[in-house]
Amino acid sequence: MTQQLDPHLKAIFDEIVSHTPELGPTPTDADDLHANSAGRRSGWLTIAAATIMVAGVGAVALATTRSPVDTPAQAPSVTPSSSASPTTPSTPDAEASEFPEPTLFPVLEAVPDGLSATAIAQSTPGETLWTEALIGRAVDGVLTDTVAITVQDQPFDINPMDGAPATDADVFGGPAMVYEYGSNNGTSVTHVTWGSGPYFLASGAQPLAFLDNATADTFGVTQQSDPTQPPLLTFGQLPDSYAIVAAPRLVGHPSLSASLSIGADNYDISVGTRNPLVTMSLVGPLRSTDVTGQPGWTFMSSLPTQDITWQVNESTFAYLKINDGTSATDAAALADTITFVDWNTWVERYDPAITGGPTAPPTD
Amino acid sequence: MKPRAATHLEDERQLDDAWRTFGPAALRFATGLVGPFDAHDIATTAFLRATRQQDWTGIEHFDRYLLRAVRNEAQNLYRQQRRRWERDLAGIRPDVAEERSPDVDLWRAVASLSVQHRSVVFLAYWQDMTEADIADTLGVARSTVHRTLVRARITLRKALK
Numbered sequence A: 001m002t003q004q005l006d007p008h009l010k011a012i013f014d015e016i017v018s019h020t021p022e023l024g025p026t027p028t029d030a031d032d033l034h035a036n037s038a039g040r041r042s043g044w045l046t047i048a049a050a051t052i053m054v055a056g057v058g059a060v061a062l063a064t065t066r067s068p069v070d071t072p073a074q075a076p077s078v079t080p081s082s083s084a085s086p087t088t089p090s091t092p093d094a095e096a097s098e099f100p101e102p103t104l105f106p107v108l109e110a111v112p113d114g115l116s117a118t119a120i121a122q123s124t125p126g127e128t129l130w131t132e133a134l135i136g137r138a139v140d141g142v143l144t145d146t147v148a149i150t151v152q153d154q155p156f157d158i159n160p161m162d163g164a165p166a167t168d169a170d171v172f173g174g175p176a177m178v179y180e181y182g183s184n185n186g187t188s189v190t191h192v193t194w195g196s197g198p199y200f201l202a203s204g205a206q207p208l209a210f211l212d213n214a215t216a217d218t219f220g221v222t223q224q225s226d227p228t229q230p231p232l233l234t235f236g237q238l239p240d241s242y243a244i245v246a247a248p249r250l251v252g253h254p255s256l257s258a259s260l261s262i263g264a265d266n267y268d269i270s271v272g273t274r275n276p277l278v279t280m281s282l283v284g285p286l287r288s289t290d291v292t293g294q295p296g297w298t299f300m301s302s303l304p305t306q307d308i309t310w311q312v313n314e315s316t317f318a319y320l321k322i323n324d325g326t327s328a329t330d331a332a333a334l335a336d337t338i339t340f341v342d343w344n345t346w347v348e349r350y351d352p353a354i355t356g357g358p359t360a361p362p363t364d
Numbered sequence B: 001m002k003p004r005a006a007t008h009l010e011d012e013r014q015l016d017d018a019w020r021t022f023g024p025a026a027l028r029f030a031t032g033l034v035g036p037f038d039a040h041d042i043a044t045t046a047f048l049r050a051t052r053q054q055d056w057t058g059i060e061h062f063d064r065y066l067l068r069a070v071r072n073e074a075q076n077l078y079r080q081q082r083r084r085w086e087r088d089l090a091g092i093r094p095d096v097a098e099e100r101s102p103d104v105d106l107w108r109a110v111a112s113l114s115v116q117h118r119s120v121v122f123l124a125y126w127q128d129m130t131e132a133d134i135a136d137t138l139g140v141a142r143s144t145v146h147r148t149l150v151r152a153r154i155t156l157r158k159a160l161k
Helices: A005-017 A030-044 A049-055 A207-213 A276-280 A328-337 A343-350 B004-034 B036-051 B062-091 B102-112 B115-125 B131-138 B142-160
Strands: A105-108 A117-124 A130-139 A142-152 A167-171 A174-181 A189-194 A199-204 A219-222 A232-235 A243-251 A255-262 A267-272 A286-291 A294-299 A306-313 A316-322 A338-341 A353-356
Touching (some): A005 B102, A105 A255, A105 A267, A117 A343, A130 A232, A142 A207, A142 A219, A167 A189, A199 A207, A232 A243, A276 A294, A294 A328, A306 A328, A328 A338, A338 A343, B062 B131
Parallel strands (some): A117 A353
Antiparallel strands (some): A117 A255, A167 A174
């Protein structure tokens, strides 16, 4: 690691470790453990936002190889049975899956001189399934007032930020909880949960304003015949000027994601089955763009990076992130040059590193 | 043959000794992986599962064994709570219209590392372990540690630019 990075990284870990909980008594029983930790947790709700960041998002846990005679026990997982267990890396055609996979993978023909392309494919284990969609106002190609809607058959587990308690609200005549999330620089996201099964979550800058203009008929759910599957989200009449920006999709299932990195830190082109627009909407206003004739979205505000997302086919969303200071115009031009091929062609061309458990063969 | 009560007391003493000896490092490692909110759960659950193994007192390098158990528990928790963490992170992203400090981006980059990557980076850059020691501690190949560090550096360097 460079000398430049090293002190920053040490400082961050110093800060993290400074929040290490007290050792406490010797743990002796699992039941006592969870009872005790519940009380302990409430005190940690006051931990600053930065430390919560450390809890982490991001890539799927990499596979690990363990010695059979020296393997710590795994805690029992409460993830659905559909979850893929971490295992030795395997090729994505190891076994079939009932879930959709990305079926097209990115190719960048015109790689700048001196840069190389590195391909990585990750098999993401499944987790609790949910349905998500994005509502917003699109006027003159600008997307604002977005509200991400999620529905699932389990209560949502949301931590109030900075120790501030959730506040009560009324949504469609029933009780709701409101969680305000501030940020270092003023950006805020509010989460509103309501329902008692199925459970709903609305997230955005001002989800209550949207909900105030919606009715109970705005949201609907369709229970699937398979009781292990989550309810599917449907929409009725939306408030004036709101439209469905990202149609409801079932996510959280085991899936494959793949990325092509150009250079050490120049471009990343990734594909997956989850629509990146839902998460992007929580960061800031978006504007439409055109990627080879397909509608795409990018951030309105100037960022150190250029981010563009678009849908490639029914099960494949693409996300281009450019880190090298390329202008928005050039980023759009670059996106136009990205082509897509099937899995076998992509593997033959890039010989990707593959991590995670087995997943389904991508098929057209 | 020892009386049953005496055996029980001896077991408790061994557990106490092990927790006082190895617990602090396990807690710090857990905090580095998942943050303080869940660290105690991770460390204590890992300790309980490790010490429920038959003849756990005979495990060679119990310190490393416990750290691997912590890593495994963190991976389980990651799967269960990833969505919550994603939302937490989304809520504290800096304003896109304002200039971001390198440290904020680096925090985000550290948060974006997988549990396995964060395990390796933490042991390398906070514990100052060598790649060989990390490989032994986490029970992975040295080449895996090396590759993980290379990839993590790429991710983290991006954040500083």
